[in-house]
Amino acid sequence: MPLINKESVKKRMGTRLAANGFAKFLFILATCFSLLVLGVLIYRILSEGLPYLSLDFITNFASRMPERAGIWAALLGTIWVMAVTAPVSFILGVGTAIYLEEYAKKNAFTKFVQINISNLAGVPSIVFGLLGLTIFVRLLGLGSSVLAGGLTMSLLILPVIVVASQEAIRTVPREIREASFGMGATKWQTIRRIVFPAALPGILTGTILALSRAVGETAPLLVLGALAYVAFVPENIFSQFTVLPIQLYNWTSRPQEDFHMLAASGIIILLIILLIMNSIAVLIRNKFHKRF
Amino acid sequence: MDITINKQIVPKNEKEQDFTPVFKINNLNLWYGQDHALKDIKFDIPEKQVTAIIGPSGCGKSTFIKTLNRMVEMVPIVRMSGEIVYRDKNIFNAKYGVEELRTQVGMVFQKPNPFPKSIYENVAYGPRIHGIKNKKVLDEVVEKSLRGAAIWDEVKDRLNENAYGLSGGQQQRLCIARCLAIEPDVILMDEPTSALDPISTLKVEELVQELKKDYSIVIVTHNMQQAARISDRTAFFLNGEVVEYTDTSTLFSNPSDKRTEDYITGRFG
Amino acid sequence: MSRDKTNQKSIRSMIQENKSSRSQSAVMEKVVPKIFLICAIISIFTTIGIVFTLLTETFTFFNRISIVEFFTNTRWFPFTSDENADFGIIALIMGTLTVTAIAMVVAIPIGLAAAIYLSEYASAKTRKIIKPILEVLAGIPTIVYGFFALTFVTPLLDKIIPGGISIFNALSPGIVVGIMIIPMIASLSEDAMNAVPNSMREGALALGATRFEVAMKVVLPAALSGVIASFVLGISRAIGETMIVTIAGGSRPTADINVTESIQTMTAYIVQVSQGDTGYGTTIYYSIYAVGMTLFVFTLIMNLLAQFISRKFREEY
Incomplete structure (x- = not known):
């Protein structure tokens, strides 16, 4: 059977x-x-x-009358904050990544830094707001300024940039480093002239994606005390400010339907900005994809 | 069994010392962790000749050539003893900078490894890192090095194109040109043709013959015919030891050690 | 191959001459790593800063409100005269957990199903279209999702649910947080399933198993640690989510959960306080740190758990 x-x-x-x-x-x-x-x-x-959505909507300040309200202050506020965040997070992030990948010895300290960074990426953004509120706004006395906001955002996206940069640096093949050392180049010369330029597209892609995340972030800046109603443009990094998402939050939380429509218009602008940033990142990624 | 007798009559490595050495290797030992990879290496490498290092895989020939410019130290667990004297200076001496050594002793690697830069920038890299900024000088060096590596005619119209667009054989000759640009004294070649097709291999071999007029060349190869074709002297490595080191024709026609004979007649390896 | 001997000398000698400037570059070789080390140390200081600020301010808070009351009182009612104020974080935790639970009910089945489809069924071409769309969903700012929850999902639910739903409720933000997390679970789970070697699939398929059987009995068990880690990370994300729950969840902290009624999460409370005119040094001011600390510990545990799961139970293929 x-x-x-x-x-x-x-x-x-x-x-x-x-x-x-x-x-x-x-x-x-x-x-x-x-x-x-x-x-x-x-x-x-x-x-x-x-x-x-109209040109006036972009160039007008916020207003209590929906038909006259615009996002000019918020738009410029976002640009100001990013102008602080981009260089600070880029330098700190790439510096940390180069240290970890090129200089750090495989010891407990390095492992600690690495674990630290991966856990930092999982901390809710609002907790970074509390950090910024205590350290930058109160302890360093920066107030609810563009500088405080920009620095807080830098710390928020730092882990993302570090991890992306580490990955980019790791894709640079050992062979071309050896070629450089073989010609009598020092370690720093090799990093500066070979490793960094070769990893740069990957680093830039990661940085732009991280910045686009910062552009859309609301919670940390709310906690910092960024203003919800602003009728002026920041003059310098010590000015008070608002940003696009906070302006949108402000409009969304009002009961009148008209303000909700304003919020939707603002969201269109925000999404267009993010779309542009992401497209640039994807372009860079595709252009330099798989060179090694 | 007459080979053993032969060995006693003519002790290896002792009959000829009629050349100026660039490298004198004395009792070199090297360990990767617990693994004893090079054992009591002792021989001299002549100036302006081609010295071939042959032996089966894992015999330490690649490790050996990388000790000559201290590239082997990039492996963290490496330990060494003994000395390598390059032009009267011990290269392991703390005062002798590894960068300075590598400026004198250039290297061509197993796999072509051009930088992801233009052809011009690849060749100009060496002079640049050593502080030569003058554009006219650089132009001259690039042309001369590319000519020296017999690739000038193929790339002269596209110097600003990325080196990754070249074929494997061209890339390897570009790497040789890059090496020539800082005018080293010695060129180390670690199986430079193992990743190349036969025609490119032939071109590199011809190039090596030309280069030995100006440079001392040490070449590792797993290809015995290649060693026989292009080298003046040959060292046969086995299990981290130098079994035999003599002029190439003697080694291939009249080896004094049984193991050498077994290897060159293809009985193992 | 005529080599100009004099010129050759000059290059070599030029390099020799430049040796003097190498002492300067030797200084660089020593200084540069230190600079990068400082960068790395700053990123550690961020963590230390977070823990330090949360701890010190939380400590001040617990000097005023006992830690026992904080964790046992089920009423959170801070905006009143001091003697009547209640600081029982259970009310906020319940709000957070409710939203998280609803979110996971939405995100786990849909995210996992999408992951299985992408990894086991979809052609390379389909995957190439769908994955970027999921990336777009993942890149939409939470403020936009919040707007969507309040102005679309809540009115929709109001029509569907018999008896209607409050403008602010737990259900709508819960669903939308779930939608926000779908791409994360889908892509992390798909990564885990993609890591399962094809030979395992082929082995089962060759015995006559259907794709579905291969997915459920071969691939999913093999990728389980990665899949579960993605769920845990999703939970962590939902707990920390702020804007969606602030906009659509309302601000009525309660431990007595009714998903159609207003609630308040830990994150929404922090926003509420920072939006108000609470003075520095008041009990309410310190309370946001105590809440932030609780939130931080919750998410940290989840993140460590996810790392532990994916490391401990990593399949060796």
Whole structure:
């Protein structure tokens, strides 16, 4: 007598195939759900936001009257904060990455720094706000200024830039470092002239993506005490400020429907900015993809 | 068994010392962790000749050539004893900077490893890191080095293109040109043709013949025919030891050690 | 191959001449690593700074409100005269956990299903289209999701649910936080499943197993540690999420959860206080640090747990 009953195997085959088909349908459905949500979200924002979108909306200050309100102060505030965040986070992030990849010995300290950075990336952004509030706003007496906001944001995105830069540096093949050392180049010469330029596209991609995250962040700057209603443009890094997401939060939390439509218009601008930043990052990534 | 007798009559490494050595290696030992990779290496490398290092894989020939410019120290667990004297200076002497040594002793690697820069910048890299900034001088050095590496005619119209666009054989000759640009005294070549097709290999071999007029060359190769074709002297490495070191024709036609004979006749390795 | 001997001498000698400037570069070789070390130390100081600020201010808070009351009182009612104020974080924790639970109910099945589809069923071409879209979803700022929750999901739920729903409630932000986390779970789980070698799949397929059986009985068990780690990271993300719950969740802390009613999460409370005119040095001011500390500990535990799971149970293929 055969151990396997061919008949029952055949009989069960139908059910099994049906289960496979049904499961596949469910999996596709789940995947499409995300796409559907994205579609609805974009449709809603465009349909609500487009009517208020105009050049005036961009160049006007915030106002209590929806038809005169604009995002000028918030837009410039965002640019000011990023002008602080970008160089600070780039220098600290790339410096840390170079240290960890090129100079650090494999010891407890290095391991500690590495674990530290990966855990820092998981800290909620609002906790960085509390850090900024205590250290920059109060302890260093910077107040709720562009500088305090920019530094807080730098610390927030620092782990992302460090990890991206480390990965970029690691893709530089050992062979070309050896070639450089073989010509009598010192370690720093090799890093500066060979490793860093070769890793730069990867580093830039990571940095731009991290900055685009900072552009969309609201919570830490709210905690810092960035103003929600601002009718002036920052004059220097010690000025008070607002940023785009905070302005959007302000409009969203008002009960009047008109302000919600303003918020939608502002969201369009914010998403366009993010889209541009992400496109640049993707362009750099694709242009220099797989050179080694 | 007459080979053993032969060995007693003519002790190896002692009959000829009729050249000026660039490297004198004395009792060199090297360990990777617990692994004793080079054992009591002792021989001299002549000036303006081609010295080939042959032996089966894992015999220490690559490790050996990398000790000559101290590239081997990039492996963290390496330990060494003994001395290597380059032009009357012990290269392990603390006062002798490793950068200075590598400026004199250039290296061409197993796999072509141009920098992700233009052809011009690849060749100009060496002079630049050693502080030569004058554009006219650089132009001259680049042309001369590319000519020296017999690749000038192929790349002269596209000096500003990325070196990664070149074929493997061209890349390797570019790497040789890059090495020539700082005008080293010695050129170390670590299996420079192992990643190349036969035609590119031939070109590199011809180049080596030309270069020995001006440079002392040490070449590691797993290809015995290559060693026979291009080298003046050959060292046969086995299990981290030098079994035999003599002029190439003698080694291949009349080896004094049984193990050498086994290897060159293809009985192992 | 005629070599100009005089010129050759000059290059070599030029390099020799430049040796003098090498002492200067030797200084660089010593200084540069120190500079980079300082960069690395600053990134450590960030963590130390976070822990230090949270600890000191929390300590001040516990001098005024007992730690026992903080963790046992179920009422959070700080905006009143001092003697009547209640600081029982359980109310805020319940709010946070409710939103997190709803989010995971949405994100885990959908995220995992999408991951299985992408890794086991989808063609390379489909994957190439869907993955960037998921990346776009992951890159949308939380303020935008908050707006979406308040102005679209809440009114929609109000129509669907019999008896309606409050403008501020736990359900809507919970669902939207879930939607926000889907891409994260999908992509991390897919990475884990992609790491399962194809030979394992082929082995099962060659026995006549269906794709579904391969996914559930071969790939998923093999990738389980990575998949679960992605869930844990998702939970951590949901706990720390701020803007969606602030905008759509309301500000009524309660331990008595009704998902159609307003709640308040830990994060939303911190925003509420920093938006108000609370003076420096008041009990309320210090309370945001105590809440922040609790939040930090919660997410830290989750992150460490995720790392532990993916490291401890890593499959060796």
